[in-house]
Amino acid sequence: MPQLVDGKWETGDVAASEMKNGAFHREPTRFHNWVTADGTPGPDGQPALPAEAGRYHLFVAFICPWASRTLLMRNLKGLQDIISVSVAEPELGENGWTYAEPQDAGPRVAKIRYQHELYTASDPHYTGKVSVPVLWDRKEGRIVNNESADIIRILNKAFNHLTGNRLDFYPETLRREIDRWNAPIYEKVNNGVYRAGFAKTQSAYEEAVTSLFDMLDTIEAHLSQSRYIAGVHFTEVDIRLFVTLIRFDCAYHGAFKCNLRRLEDYPNLSNYLREIYQWPGIRDTVRIDQIKRGYYSLVHINPTKIVPLGPVLDLDQPHDRARLSGQGVVTL
Structure with a gap:
């Protein structure tokens, strides 16, 4: 499966690290910053950014179950007008996740067609798998988080003060x-x-x-x-x-x-x-x-x-x- 190697897109079966003795092992996600209401650290002390309407963007694909988690939470929390979305084509080509038209990633980054461009904008020497979903910071032009389990918890809580939505999908009790x-x-x-x-x-x-x-x-x-x-x-x-x-x-x-x-x-x-x-x-x-x-x-x-x-x-x-x-x- 193609991936980035030191910031360069490599086609072919280079993601051999995901296979061990014929069994599939998922590569861990790498970006784990957080968004909180006021920018205070995340639940485990992660660096965090403040919740702001129009600042964050989700890059997803309807085929992907991990991305679908974030789309569900966005809808259930009423965040459609707070967090914008770009949807990739369902077929993975030689360039990985691809968008039918160039996507606006904010003022600090040129429009992108391929998901891997988000990764190299965030880390010019990134090596590893390029995946959806990505929670993107349009203001700073970088990935906030690419772990769906984190993103749904961010969406569950961080923007409540902007929407008034009081539904809690991860209640303490x-x-x-x-x-x-x-x-x-x-x-x-x-x-x-x-x-x-x-x-x-x-x-x-x-x-x-x-x-x-x-x-x-x-x-x-x-x-x-x-x-x-x-x-x-x-x-x-x-x-x-x-x-x-x-x-x-x-x-x-x-x-x-x-x-x-x-x-x-x-x-x-x-x-x-x-x-x-x-x-x-x-x-x-x-x-x-x-x-x-x-x-x-x-x-x-x-x-x-x-x-x-x-x-x-x-x-x-x-x-x-x-x-x-x-x-x-x-x-x-």
Whole structure:
């Protein structure tokens, strides 16, 4: 997979660090600064910038589940007029994530067409993978953060004083439970589908798929008694899980060979998926056509790049989740 090497874009399979003994290992993100209401340090002491309307920009792609997390949080927190967005093309070409038209990155940086230009503007000698999402500072012309787990927590809290939005997707009273679920969901589901799809040995593939479906079985049983993952409230762990589930039957099941079962074969998971999809503001972040086109364009996965016509998904059909008690989102 192409990447930056000392600030230069290199094509070819140079990202060998992501493969170990035929198994896929995700490269850690590198930019971890924060945004807070007044610019005081982040929750773990990270350097932070002050929240300002129009200063920050999200660079995303509809195909990418990590980027979709940030789009969901932006909509749910009512930040559409506070944080602008650029959406990359779904197909990854020789230049990586690409924008159909030049994108305005602010007064200090020339318009960009390729995601890697944001990385070299931030670090001229950057070496590593170039990914979406990116939370970008238009004022200073640099990346604030490129870790989706960080970005959704920034969006959850930093801009509340500008919007008056009091919804809290990471409330203190539920953090222990949210974090308890986040860890295995990331390892076995969010990243697990990639470990299956990008595996280069049979054993690595089988380990990833087995772990993935064991976890889906666990979540299915849990959702038989719990409206949402952390209980009666919809939280960030539901957002983090949803972005993988929405891609499962239309992409991971076929393109990544995650085909022991369909998501539709799980009654609780499939109804849970439909409930979240139907929440106000969430369906607007989902583009099934782009998701399919993007994953099936990965040549090392699908050399012909033929995009299947199916499956036909009816995400608007009724769900049964109201049978379980739920209280929506915690408010501050």
